[in-house]
Amino acid sequence: MEDAPSPLASYLDFIPDPEEYLGSLTDFLPPYIRINPIKAPVSRILGLLQEEGVRLADTGISWFYQAASSRVLGSLRAYHLGYIYPQALSSALPVLALDPEPGELVLDMCAAPGGKATHISQLMDDTGTVVANDRKYRRITALTANIKRLGITNTVVTLNSRTILPAGQPFDRVLVDAPCSGEGRYRIGPHREIIHRKRGRTDLPAIQKGLLVKAFDLVKPGGMLVYSTCTINPLENEAVVHHLLQQRSARLLPWTPPLEWSPGLTEFMGKEYDTSCRLCRRFYPHRIRSVGFFLARIVKV
Amino acid sequence: MLRSDTREEIIGYWEERFGVPARTFDPYLLMASSRTVYLVRENPGLELLKTMRIQNAGLPFIRKVAGYLKPTTFAVQRFGAWAGKCIANLSISDLSRLCRDGEIKLEKDFSPGYVILRTDGDTWGCSLFLSPDRLLCRLPKNLRKAIMQMA
Numbered sequence: 001m002e003d004a005p006s007p008l009a010s011y012l013d014f015i016p017d018p019e020e021y022l023g024s025l026t027d028f029l030p031p032y033i034r035i036n037p038i039k040a041p042v043s044r045i046l047g048l049l050q051e052e053g054v055r056l057a058d059t060g061i062s063w064f065y066q067a068a069s070s071r072v073l074g075s076l077r078a079y080h081l082g083y084i085y086p087q088a089l090s091s092a093l094p095v096l097a098l099d100p101e102p103g104e105l106v107l108d109m110c111a112a113p114g115g116k117a118t119h120i121s122q123l124m125d126d127t128g129t130v131v132a133n134d135r136k137y138r139r140i141t142a143l144t145a146n147i148k149r150l151g152i153t154n155t156v157v158t159l160n161s162r163t164i165l166p167a168g169q170p171f172d173r174v175l176v177d178a179p180c181s182g183e184g185r186y187r188i189g190p191h192r193e194i195i196h197r198k199r200g201r202t203d204l205p206a207i208q209k210g211l212l213v214k215a216f217d218l219v220k221p222g223g224m225l226v227y228s229t230c231t232i233n234p235l236e237n238e239a240v241v242h243h244l245l246q247q248r249s250a251r252l253l254p255w256t257p258p259l260e261w262s263p264g265l266t267e268f269m270g271k272e273y274d275t276s277c278r279l280c281r282r283f284y285p286h287r288i289r290s291v292g293f294f295l296a297r298i299v300k301v
Numbered sequence: 302m303l304r305s306d307t308r309e310e311i312i313g314y315w316e317e318r319f320g321v322p323a324r325t326f327d328p329y330l331l332m333a334s335s336r337t338v339y340l341v342r343e344n345p346g347l348e349l350l351k352t353m354r355i356q357n358a359g360l361p362f363i364r365k366v367a368g369y370l371k372p373t374t375f376a377v378q379r380f381g382a383w384a385g386k387c388i389a390n391l392s393i394s395d396l397s398r399l400c401r402d403g404e405i406k407l408e409k410d411f412s413p414g415y416v417i418l419r420t421d422g423d424t425w426g427c428s429l430f431l432s433p434d435r436l437l438c439r440l441p442k443n444l445r446k447a448i449m450q451m452a
């Protein structure tokens with residue numbers, strides 16, 4: 001276990017079965033798709049996928065399948081007809097925790113390229129309104145292309161966070177799927193190098209704290225806020241949630257996820273977090289066979 | 302928001318040309334930008350839009366092209382299933398030929414105008430039918446390329 005690459009070595013105290021985790025990092029994660037019943041009957045979508053040689057396996061999450069194909073999923077007829085959205089199985093979790101309902105007003109604060117925003121829309125039967133926001137123009141283009149491909153009508157796209165979001169506390173639910181270091185995607189290559197390592201920002205926790213507090217202020221009293229990342233680092237996860245709990249009257253809600261999970265941490269590297277942080281949910285790639293994730297389900301009191 | 306006579310004209314076009322019942326579009330607002338009309342699910346929450354700077358809203362529905370109405374690919378994909386007329390049922394290889402050559406022969410007695418492209422019940426978008434027997438590809442470039450690679 002000594003040869004765990006940094007920063008993963010510092011997580012081995014809390015990752016369940018760390019040996020198995022490290023061993024699993026050289027395997028590829030299987031691809032998954034969500035099917036989009038707005039565009040065609042489910043039976044037709046499944047039939048076409050079968051015609052195209054895609055082998056599907058159940059996942060236990062509605063609309064999500066593991067999809068084995070010798071062809072790139074993005075080149076399938078089913079893809080260009082808007083019948084499917086290829087995405088990690090774990091990316092369903094924040095949306096399921098958010099639990100949006102038809103007719104509501106929902107904000108996805110960091111929405112591009114739209115995997116979760118379009119899933120939210122689907123759970124709302126394409127009714128109500130989803131505001132899908134992002135900071136980067138280039139990523140907004142991909143987001144808009146996905147909304148069109150899936151045939152969604154209930155979504156409004158906005159660019160940037162601070163200036164253009166509305167005043168007041170209008171939203172029934174807000175999702176903050178924050179920019180993060182992406183450690184849940186890490187794989188180890190043949191030369192022990194980390195694959196999918198992101199370069200750049202070292203100020204992520206500060207950005208994440210800013211986004212989460214801003215998002216909280218936009219939720220209606222009694223409304224729901226979900227914070228999620230695809231990283232393992234507690235400084236980008238529980239520490240961010242702890243910050244919100246100190247700044248605002250927010251409360252964590254329990255949740256029983258449909259995939260194997262571990263409770264949030266209440267301590268990391270000598271720093272203690274609010275004890276309710278154990279209500280956060282952690283998902284490890286070797287346990288769920290998909291990208292590692294973190295989420296917190298928060299209510300505004 | 303569109304004036305109600307423009308709304309009627311556009312929805313009337315879908316009904317007359319393709320037989321999509323006008324009530325299909327009752328739950329939606331039509332919103333116009335310079336060349337494109339968007340279909341947006343109606344909801345009291347949309348009031349909020351007035352206080353925000355938005356990039357786009359809803360699904361592109363129809364465009365004015367050279368004075369004519371042209372339904373967008375994505376709206377046809379979404380609502381084409383409700384159509385009962387002006388539907389060209391093609392094989393995937395004919396569709397691919399249409400994308401590659403830009404035009405194929407189609408022996409049908411459609412009146413000139415846009416027709417819906419279907420293969421095995423799947424709706425891809427629309428293209429322009431001109432008498433006699435000419436079908437001109439009007440699918441977007443990216444989709445054309447993707448379809449050519451499928452066959």
Ligand SMILES: C[S@@+](CC[C@H](N)C(=O)[O-])C[C@H]1O[C@@H](n2cnc3c(N)ncnc32)[C@H](O)[C@@H]1O
Nearest residue numbers: 110111112113114115116134135161177178179
């Ligand atoms: C993890 S990705 C979101 C993935 C997306 N939710 C999905 O499911 O497809 C994080 C996103 O946050 C955006 N972002 C970064 N800083 C932001 C900010 N200050 N405000 C809004 N979005 C931001 C990035 O451009 C990026 O698209």
